[in-house]
Amino acid sequence: MRTQVVIIGSGPAGLLLGQLLHTYGVDNIIVERKDRDYILGRIRAGVLEQGTVRLLEDVGAAARLHREGLIHDGIELLFDGVRHRIDMKEATGGKTVTVYGQTEVTHDLMDARVAAGRQTIYNADQVTPLDFDGPSPRVTYVKDGVTHEIACDYIAGCDGFHGVSRQSVPAAALKEFERVYPFGWLGVLSETPPVSPELIYARHARGFALCSMRSLTRSRYYVQCSLEDHVDNWSDDQFWDELRRRLDPEAAEALVTGPSIEKSIAPLRSFVAEPMRFGRLFLAGDAAHIVPPTGAKGLNLAASDVHYLAEALREAYTDKSSAGVDAYSARALARVWKAERFSWWMTSMLHRFDDTDEFSSRIQIAELNYLVSSRAATTSLSENYVGLPY
Template identity: 85%
Template structure:
């Protein structure tokens, strides 16, 4: 087989890139080592920046999002048992975010790809990008016991943090920056109405808590927990009791509990790989960077990556210019590091660290007090949360 671009990975990054390239007239094939049901079974974040929504509009994969997504004008911060609302819409001159699950985004993009008749190869074993340091890259894979090869012009590695794309880069050609946080998030999904119309971020001496949602009838809640903790240690009753302890009295009183339909623990890390271009191999999304979920940036950073990459590839084919692909890594990383900073800042401000002394604890509260009392500080948080411009 031959195509112009092989995309490794069929998560939101790979699917969105594939749709953008398709409408730009660039042929592409997606190769995925898992099956479709596995991809759709992954539970991830669901706060979308306006830029991400516009990209989904551009590829015609946003009809259900606009019907079912929840527009949020702000968030709420809780500390010292008191809730404070941040009006992001007012602070940013009208910008908002949309709450819509990543699983639903993936489903919509899969449907759009199928409707366009584009090729996706699932259950591909031993996927390997090859010869990307020259002008004839290719991707090989094994399916049903037979080895296949796709010749191409470019390879886009959208296969996540543990994927083969970044692992295929020679060690001396890449720099990796990482910070692993000494705690995780215990997440519970339940068929219960959200406790609040907007997300609630809570700073508490017992640990951070987040009240989020997927719809008006499905809620997503998180508790900061030990990194070595296990979901078997948390019954539903124990989870709800602990969440109530960390919320403000009003939220605790309105919390509707119910059986969990999904429960998991996710470690938190900040990670960046530089550069994001190696010859004719590009990294995008989690293959290149990870952010702690506190700032709601993971999926949105993947969207901005594929925006930059798709525009660069369109310029290459339509205008015979390599300027865009040469600048891809620098342009994408400039936005990545700003999002890394914001996510680190939110995480540092809201979580309880085991080695925190009294001075550091007071600094956290002073930071939050300043934040909710200053228009300038509120604007800085808000413009980052709703998404910096591309």
């Protein structure tokens, strides 16, 4: 087989890139290690920046989002037992975020790809990007015991943190930056109405908590826990009791509980790999960077990477210019590091660390008090949360 661009990975990053390239008339094939149902079964974040929503609109995959997504003008910060609302729309001159699950985004993009007649190869084993340091890259894979090869012009690695794309880069060509946080998030998904119309970020002496949602009838809640903890140690009742302890009295009283649909513990880390281009191989999304979910940036960073990469490849084919390709890594990383900073800051301000002494605790409270009382600080948080410009 031959195509112009091979995309490794059919998560939101790979699917969105495929649809953007399709709108630009660039032929592409997606190669995916798992099957479609496995990908749709992954539970992920669901706060979308306006830039991400615009990209979904551009590829014709936003109709259901506009019907079912929840537009949020602000968030609530809870500390010292009191909630404070941050009006992001007012602080940013009208910008908002949309709550819409990543699983739904993936489903919509899959449907758009089928409608476009573009090819996705699922259940591809031993996917290997080759010869990307020269003019004729290729990707090999094994399916049903038979080895296949796709010749191409470019390879886009959108296969996540554990994917083969970054692992195929020579170690000497890659510089990695990482911070692993000493805690995780125990998350529960339930068919219950959200406790609040907007997300609540809670800083508590017992640890961080987040009240989020997927819809008006489905809620997503998190509590900070130890990395050594295990979901089997938490019954649903134990989880709800612990969440109540970390909320203000009004929210604790209003909390509607129910059986968990899904329960898991996610470790938190900050990670960046530089550069994001190696010859004709490009990294995008989690293949190149990870952020702690506190700042709601993971999926949105993947979308901005894909925006830069799709524009670069369009220029390469339409304008016969390598300027966009050459600038891709620097452009993407400039935005990545700003999102890494914001996510690290939110995490540091709201979580309980093992070495937190009384001084550090007072600093966190002072930071939060300044944040909710200063227009400049509120604007800074809001600008980052709704998404910095591309």
